[in-house]
Amino acid sequence: MNIMRNVLLLMLTTFFISTSYAQNTDVLNKYIVVLKPSTIPSAVASDIAQQANGRVGYIYENAIRGFSISIPEKALRGILNNPNVLYVEQDLPITAFLQTFPSGVERIFANDVTLSINNTDDQHVDADVAVLDTGIDIDHLDLNVVGGANCLSYSGKSPWNRTYYCDETKGYDDDHYHGTHVAGTIGALDNDFGVVGVAPGVRLWAVKVLDSAGSGSLAGIIAGIDWVVKQGNIEVINMSLGGSGQSNAMDSAIKAAFEAGVFVVVAAGNSNADSADFTPANAPFAFTVSALADFDGLEGGYGSATCRSDEDDTLANFSNWGTPVDIAAPGVCITSTYPIEKGSYGTISGTSMASPHVAGAAALLASKENEPTQIENILITKGNSNWVDTSPDGVKEPLLDIQSAAFVPTLIDVNNSNENAPPAAQFNANCIDLTCTFDASASTDSDGTIVSYEWNFGDYSSGSGDIVVHVYGAYASYNVTLTVTDDKGAVDVYENTVNVSESPAIVTESISMGKTWIARVSYSSGANISGTWSESGGSCTQTQCEIELAKKKASVVFTSDQNESVIIYKP
Template sequence: MRKLPGTTLFAALLAAAVLPAPASAAGAESYVVLLQDGAALSAFTADPAVAVTHRYESAVRGYAARMTPATAARLARDPRVALVQRDGVATIAAQSVPTGVDRVDAEVSPTARIDGVDERVDVDVAVIDTGVDLDHPDLNVHTAGAKNCSSGRSADDGNGHGTHVAGTIGAKDDANGVVGVAPGARVWPVRVLNNKGSGSFSDIVCGIDFVTAHAGEIEVANMSLGGSGTDSACGSNRDAMHEAICRSVAAGVTYVVAAGNSAADSATFVPAAYDEVITVSALADFNGKPGGGAASTCRADVDDTFADFSNYGADVDLIAPGVCILSTWKGGGYNTISGTSMASPHVAGAAALYKATHPTASPAAVKSALQAAGTSDWTTSTDPDGTHEVLLNVATS
């Protein structure tokens, strides 16, 4: 080996002593570096003390890289550098609490625990509908529990309605999108309606049959659907859908159903007319607060009143928000729609909260508990009949 002159050897040792710490060194962090006009980007990105993650050449000139704070300080002193900034973290806009979730006081429920932390309600809810977006990031979809009784080849939602229902029931409390009444509840997609939102009673019975087969796992089922029909006695074998629901309820599944949107007596709609289910009418609410006076938003109606489209009558057990409800939608999106279909899942979410703390409660006990916890804090004078159902409230659930 050739011996270096003393001064050269000293210089080499000195250079080695001041070599910058590698970007992989302990304590490395992410920084954004902007350069002065005319500075060569390549002169900086070749620096062994930085691990470049992005190069900027259009909107700004510079780069992003991982480096130690000491390296960042050195760069900040370089006259060719305009800015060295510690990297930050951005997320999509903060999670929205839909007006319906607010109005039923789910945000103060000790079981829902809505605080932006994804702690999921340990309850299984079947959504008997158009299916559910199986990949929606804001839903806890139990894909292994999906069932298709309708057209198509899967329980994936080609309409949007079922996904909307699922979000009101249990959208995750994860600081993104929206949050449901029972955040993170496991959703079982049971597709009985096609992409146009219609389906046969036989398809619906297929869905109920599937839910009943899994009654040991599914605590609550939501049916935001209906057709013409009347009530009958369990065991009378007058109505296949009713018989299926009678046996499913007997197996322990709590059914929550929409009253219907014909501004008529729900006694002429099934499954709304069945005594064994929880039938839900719709409240028009535009700000999540009692008292009325809020301006209408997505459709014309009057704040804090019985929704002008909602069915009514003695078969209705509870009222819940059902006008201009923001929730999840197919394709990973979100949408605002109205209907008793939107009121029903608020109650299904409430039933899920109750079952989370009362796992042995029968469907009849769940119905009684939700009715007992409800309030009359809405403009009951607008109810088109003499039966003023209580407004869902889950503040203590």
């Protein structure tokens, strides 16, 4: 059994902004109890609380099975000995890792490739992102907040008589600023004012797990994850929060979310330390993000410092590092949304600001029905190395880069009441030596007509048309992109790798069978072969033809689907 003994240290929040934290004298008496899979959490929690003279906090039934509880320390041994209990760990304090056209958004994608931004189309990315934070300003005109839950809600007046739960009806508005700032980086609207997010107009769910001081608990964060998993329609979680230590319960909750189809993005932390010592950054199924200092939205390291003294295109001097980190993203001097009463927009720094860049990118991928494993793979493989790693571990993670067509999202045009379904791009490639035929006739448009087929062949050349032939200059693998546009202007992009290699030789066999003989063909590479035979009267398949000796046929001709012909002679 795993019992957390160390009190979780409060984490750094926004630079240059002072936050006071109320001390909870009961923290050493608060625990998270994880139950065996066969148990019913509500029933077991009630029995254990009665026996231990304790009070139940949260009930977990989705991400994990268990509950949080406040008990006298002397009652802990009795809970550990309960046959329904898998393990117990101490509840720990958690806090936020604090943080025009934002330079961070500009750095990670060219706005004319992945999305058409800075206009008034106001198309929304078709995905759902839960922001586990201080809440989101639900009245902000630059944010598409569709719902949420206040996981700090409770019944009962005194601390020892409180039962906590996630209230979906009210209370998830932001009474701090951190959650609203994070939400803007993820999905601020493309509405020609304010700022624009990585996934403009994405559906935001405000899951309030931190209070007005930016503080919370391990138990409350797990309750937020549990609530998201229960919804069943949210594809991405962002957690720009954490604290020192390790938690099996947190790890299990994130793993369950991942397996339920939710991609979980977390901030690495702001202590210039090894992220392996911080939860949830060290959770195996979390996608952990460090912060890059980028002042001009461009590569090269030539940007002049603005709100901080970091060097352009280097790891931010506050950012955590280490093995758990999966990717880096802009996190210094990031401009995003603020609660209206605090000025609507603000600029802050932190790994909290880096994480939502990645969450927004994950939302773009989720809109195309990519699963968490696929999202993780695309984010890592499409990242670039155009930055300077100054971390003590010497490991250079990829920098978030969403210029690839893989990130072109599914969009909803909210200005059109008769919504136009976008087309679906698809193509097949057939290559003989260096000559490839690309066929996009499998592309469809459910409510209209595709009017344009544009190709990028991956070798700095392009073409147009539904069926095109392209001759490459060398044998290699090429990332080919097809962009289709329908009659109402909706666009879809399909990208695939095409391997251009020397055509395999056709191997022939001639076999005597007594009264018949068999002509047989195959590719030297072992690949499938198909084609037609000149002998129409024999018994022929794709790979062989049996001919009667009585026909006195001395040879037959096989022509492959690639129009290569060979003659097979009678043995």
